[in-house]
Amino acid sequence: MENNAVSLRGKKVALCVPDRIKHLENAIKWMNDPEVTQFVTTYLPVTRDFEEAWFDNLGKEREKNVVFAIETKDGKHIGFTGLHNINWHDRTAVVGAIIGDKEYWGKGHGTDSMMILLSYAFLTLDLRKVRASILAFNQRSLKHAIKCGYRKEGVSEKQYYKNGKYVDEILMAVFKNKWILFQNREFREKGELTFPQDICPKCAGKMKKLARPVSRSEYRNCWRCEDCGFETELTEMQK
Template identity: 45%
Template sequence: MSRRDKVVFLAGNKINLRPLLKSDAGKLSRWINDPEVTQYLSVYLPMYEKEEIDWIENLSKCKPNDIVLGIETIAGILIGTIGLHGTNWKDRATNLGISIGEKKYWGKCCGTEAVSLIIGYAFETLNLHKVCLSVFGHNERAIRCYKRCGFKTEGCRKKQIFKNGRYADEILMAVFKVNKKTERRSKWIKQ
């Protein structure tokens, strides 16, 4: 599939969010097996490309409670994934997960733009009330990103996650639809 054949689900200024393709499986497998990429993820088992293909193919069966999208640069380079998981339609709440696998895009605001786009979608299109997430307490770059997008800390689960031979705190954060900072997301949306 050529770059211009790819579907853009949410368009931003630096990045777009699009459905994942089977052809993305190799990149996803490379990222999920890279300890530097997964240092802040709860992943601890190796993943094979075939497993990633199966996962991508099964994403459509998870709708509407789980939505996973690829984060792609305007130039068409897949750099990560983002999703809304475990959506509770009665309580109008969901959980956010994001990973930027292409390291050269770390610290370039691509994650901030992706988070802004997806929370805009969660609030404006899905009419959700709250977007939650959990993050390793020592993942300062991610915490800064989430705060820029309007997330507030709701709690800390001390020494909750065992990773790389030690226990890490898990910070619980959330943003509500009525939060004024969420209005900043409009600067990322392509007009």
């Protein structure tokens, strides 16, 4: 799976392929900053050799891992995100993300990058389910995940040793069909969602394109859901 030219854009950020020249130094700095990494499961310190090897391996693991650098609209690098352990048979993946630039914490850039990533996972790669692992004391990430459509699946008790004690791991997941409905409910009324024309906004089923006569010489395009029967004009689906 090639993604050399992939650049995905949202309202606040763009996801682009990591570049060693542009992004390596920030990766080394952020992964050795205890404030940035307090909520991740990587064990410090992370050496330059480790990060350089990580960048080198990105091009060799595209079938299992798709990683993006997160940049603001003006090109400032602020973090990383990606889909890991992609299972094409089960159509699942595990998400990972970090906003390393503290100036952009709590300003919606992480949410925007996650929604772009999930859109890519579900609508481009056609994955069925995306999972996330969050440390129990990371309340900000838990709220962020719920805001993006994730729901709690379970708890792995005392899974990691952090800050001098063992802490629980919260297992979160979001399914494609539920995420589509979640997007529709949360964002369409605000005019922030360009909904895919072939996906029903009512039940996430398959929409079939129809042509209906308006007069003897004119036709208008409509859509009908093959699952629930919902119908709408093409112009409505493009709003």
